[in-house]
Amino acid sequence: MVRFPCCEKMGMKKGPWTPEEDQILISYIQRYGHGNWRALPKQAGLPRCGKSCRLRWINYLRPDIKRGNFTNKEEETIFQLHQVLGNRWSAIAARLPGRTDNEVKNYWHGHLKKKLKQRSTAIEQGFGSTDRQEIKEARILLQHDQFRDRSSSLNLKPLISSQDSPESTCLATIEQPDELALSREQQGAVLEAAGVKLPFSALETLKINGSYNVDANRDFWFKLFMENSNEVHENLGNFG
DNA sequence: AATATGTGCAACCGCTGTCAA
DNA sequence: ATTGACAGCGGTTGCACATAT
Structure with a gap:
């Protein structure tokens, strides 16, 4: 497909915006809206490309843009959404x-990636050295797109999280938006039907509390993702 | 005080998805 | 079904400023 060059080759200005340009753009959009970005600069008299x-x-x-630092709650939201949605x-x-999106992306690369690394290091230090390969494999599996997409479409989010304090526990939680909420019994049933072999104690905890403390069952959870990935893919289809 | 290195963030680039003709 | 125009997205760059050496 033939494309026209976007900016500089057409004599358009690049680089930082001046306050005057900002004002022209704001005034124009407030008055006429931004129906057609490509036509906008010409109509507004800006030497810029629509993009x-x-x-x-x-x-x-x-x-409606919010300025200033991200709150802890926003950070946590980004962490969790990134687990499910990726980049x-x-x-x-x-x-x-x-x-x-640009702000979130910049914040991720500037701050949260480092924090995530610290977190995983903290988690890793809680394991024996023999578990490290399993951890690595489990991480790969958790990031596997197909598994992530499948589980998110079903609103089952394999989420392993920890808090910053080293003594905190890891918690695997099954979550879903309110409008599609499954009962705790249904959550357990879905996991069972999906071929996920929960130990009895875990299943009961899940059914009672809707969450399951994996602190004492780390091996189980990592093996779970390793051993059941294919079955999960196939069996979850029955619920989709 | 000068230089090197790190950080934050605005802006650009190139690709993809969507939709109308 | 194909093509082309456009909007939108994610990756990357480059600059200004802060901090360390």
Whole structure:
């Protein structure tokens, strides 16, 4: 497909926006909206390409943008959504009012990636050296797209998390949005039918509390993801 | 004080998905 | 079914500023 070059080859300006350009863009969008980004700069009299205008508006000039540091709650939301959605920054940002995908992405690369590493190191240090290969494999499995997509579409999120304090426990939780909530019995039934072989104690805990403390059962949880991945793929289809 | 290194973030680039013709 | 235009997305870059040496 033939494409016209976007910016500089057409004589468009690049680089940081000036306050004057910002004002022109804001005034134009407030007055006429932004129906057609490609036509907008010409109509507004801006020496920029439509793409650049769109980015500037969405990431910086939009009136509903929240500025300032991310809260702990927002951080935790990003961690959890990233477990499920991966690098789908726009999808993550959509659940954080006032935050843009660019902001979330930058924050992830600047702060959260480091924190995540610290967390996994902390978790790893809680295991014996013989478990490390299993941990590595389990991580790969947890990141496996097909498994993630399948489980998220069913609203079953394999989520292993820990808090910052070293003495905190790991908790595997089955979560789902309210509108599609499964009862605890249903959650257990889904896991059983999916071929996930929960030990009796875990299943009972799950049915009673909706969550299961894996602190004393780490081996089980990592083996669970290793051994059941194929069966889970096949059997979860029956629920989809 | 000068230089090196790290960090934060705005902006750009190239690709993909969607939709109308 | 195909093509082309466009919007949107995620990865990456580059610059300004802060901090360390």
